Amino acid sequence: QVRLVESGGGTVQTGGSLRLSCAGFGSALRAHTIQWYRQAPGKQRELVASMARGGESIYAEFVKGRFIVVRDNDKNTVYLQMNSLKPEDTAFYYCRELTWGSWGQGTQVTVSS
Helix, strand or coil: CCEEEEECCEEEECCCCEEEEEEEECCCHHHCCEEEEEECCCCCCEEEEEECCCCCEEECCCCCCCEEEEEECCCCEEEEEECCCCHHHCEEEEEEECCCCCECCCEEEEEEC
16 A cells, blocks of 8 residues: 655645645555545535556646646656646645555645735
8 A cells, every 4th residue: 555645735826836746655656546636625525637557647627738747756756736826726635546545644725816
């Protein structure tokens, strides 16, 4: 089973960028499908993006063209590069490993208008 640790959240103005990191421990992330979820206050957790073992990525419509998932095998880390941020992107962001269902602790992203 893999343990995931997120980092990189913070506060940014509308239009700004942030890069979230999801570091893996105990297993190589290249052997897993890693998903990014987010949850805003009062809302359900929603899938933002996903990267499969082969490197294929999928994105929710509301982040397409703005967010990119990148994997660094040497650092055993998956990144969520978030560009052109909007206030509605404000949420707690989590990474998750699909097979075992392991979740990281999450990191807060706040976009001010």
